[in-house]
Amino acid sequence: MGRNEELADRARNVLVGNYKQQPIAIERGEGCYLYDAEGRRYLDMIAGIATVSLGHCHPKVVAALEAQSKQLWHASNVVYTLPQIELAERICSSSFAERVFFCNSGAEANEAALKLARRWQRDRGQDRFEIIAFQSSFHGRTLFTVTATGQPKYWEGFEPMVPGVHHAKYGDLASVEALIGPKTAAIIVEPVQGEGGVRPAPKGFLAGLRKLADEHGLVLIFDEVQTGMGRTGPLFAYQRHGVEPDVMTLAKALGNGIPIGAMCTREELARSLVPGTHASTFGGNPLAAACASAVFDELLDGGVLERGQIAGEYLAARLGDMARRLGPEKVVEARGQGLLHGVELLGPAAPVISRCRELGVIVNAAGEKVVRLAPPLIIEHVQIDEAVDVLERAIRES
Ligand SMILES: *Cc1c(COP(=O)(O)O)cnc(C)c1O
Numbered sequence: 001m002g003r004n005e006e007l008a009d010r011a012r013n014v015l016v017g018n019y020k021q022q023p024i025a026i027e028r029g030e031g032c033y034l035y036d037a038e039g040r041r042y043l044d045m046i047a048g049i050a051t052v053s054l055g056h057c058h059p060k061v062v063a064a065l066e067a068q069s070k071q072l073w074h075a076s077n078v079v080y081t082l083p084q085i086e087l088a089e090r091i092c093s094s095s096f097a098e099r100v101f102f103c104n105s106g107a108e109a110n111e112a113a114l115k116l117a118r119r120w121q122r123d124r125g126q127d128r129f130e131i132i133a134f135q136s137s138f139h140g141r142t143l144f145t146v147t148a149t150g151q152p153k154y155w156e157g158f159e160p161m162v163p164g165v166h167h168a169k170y171g172d173l174a175s176v177e178a179l180i181g182p183k184t185a186a187i188i189v190e191p192v193q194g195e196g197g198v199r200p201a202p203k204g205f206l207a208g209l210r211k212l213a214d215e216h217g218l219v220l221i222f223d224e225v226q227t228g229m230g231r232t233g234p235l236f237a238y239q240r241h242g243v244e245p246d247v248m249t250l251a252k253a254l255g256n257g258i259p260i261g262a263m264c265t266r267e268e269l270a271r272s273l274v275p276g277t278h279a280s281t282f283g284g285n286p287l288a289a290a291c292a293s294a295v296f297d298e299l300l301d302g303g304v305l306e307r308g309q310i311a312g313e314y315l316a317a318r319l320g321d322m323a324r325r326l327g328p329e330k331v332v333e334a335r336g337q338g339l340l341h342g343v344e345l346l347g348p349a350a351p352v353i354s355r356c357r358e359l360g361v362i363v364n365a366a367g368e369k370v371v372r373l374a375p376p377l378i379i380e381h382v383q384i385d386e387a388v389d390v391l392e393r394a395i396r397e398s
Pocket of ligand 1: 104
């Protein structure tokens with residue numbers, strides 16, 4: 001028995017079986033490469049699900065973590081800590097946000113956003129608590145965020161769900177308007193639906209939501225947990241649409257793999273979360289915050305954001321060529337923005353993903369039939385060439 005198989009066996013004996021893992025154990029990562037327990041190298045085209053955007057063990061982030069680890073690990077939010085302040089300053093100076101609440105994951109960031117929306121409406125004397133979310137969305141696995149997630153398979157057995165959450169059709173403003181009533185508090189939307197199959201918002205959709213939110217006094221929440229931090233080209237996806245949300249949530253790539261989430265908003269809304277209303281023990285933890293500040297500096301001053309934009313255009317072109325070569329009997333569509341792409345197949349994605357792994361490239365699925373690619377923003381053209389060649393071969397053989 002190989003080392004990978006041995007570790008998979010041990011894992012199955014002690015871990016809750018809620019994931020469907022690839023049959024390899026990853027031991028080490030460097031740049032765009034992962035190495036398994038038998039020393040085999042893989043080109044990482046998913047970056048820990050759109051998370052390790054600077055590449056594995058990026059030296060600047062490692063240095064930030066090492067320095068902070070000798071200074072202070074944790075003091076909790078009963079006191080102020082400098083890394084958290086510095087990170088919030090970076091978020092506010094590079095976005096619409098004026099106030100930030102830190103937590104540890106995407107679900108927690110969205111949970112905070114949804115709670116804030118209800119509370120803010122109540123503070124204005126409005127009995128508005130209903131949330132409009134979208135079909136095929138993904139917002140997390142806490143009860144509130146999984147209720148917002150418009151994929152009923154994730155609700156099975158967990159009912160009753162949180163009351164007052166409705167799902168409109170993504171891209172369809174009329175279906176949103178039809179759901180707005182006197183109890184509506186907020187709209188939550190992904191600028192690109194990630195888990196739901198990598199579907200970018202159609203042109204004008206986010207601007208239309210902004211207009212509806214303004215007309216009806218609703219809080220507009222952009223879930224940028226997956227699209228933020230340069231994943232779709234600009235630092236935040238909302239910046240390409242010319243509209244600002246009232247709340248933006250971040251997590252995945254914010255810490256390049258160290259767990260951290262953020263709920264970013266304007267001062268006027270933030271005022272509703274007075275002391276005692278919401279909290280997180282680890283939120284804005286010095287280790288995580290120091291890493292995330294290093295990520296901002298690399299993206300903005302280290303040129304990684306621009307690198308990612310150039311790589312994104314190249315990947316889009318290569319995937320488009322591939323889709324044309326494979327034709328409509330294999331590929332429905334290749335779509336995406338920046339370095340977040342989905343290749344929708346006619347058949348299931350799982351065998352293609354397994355075959356890619358056998359050929360040394362890691363990708364994953366976003367839904368049953370979509371292969372998702374979300375490589376580190378530092379990916380080079382030759383690596384993109386290799387990945388697309390492997391993907392094409394895997395699709396042909398499927
Ligand atoms: C991954 C994801 C989440 C959930 O993040 P977790 O850190 O897994 O809780 C929420 N929203 C979007 C858009 C995501 O992609």
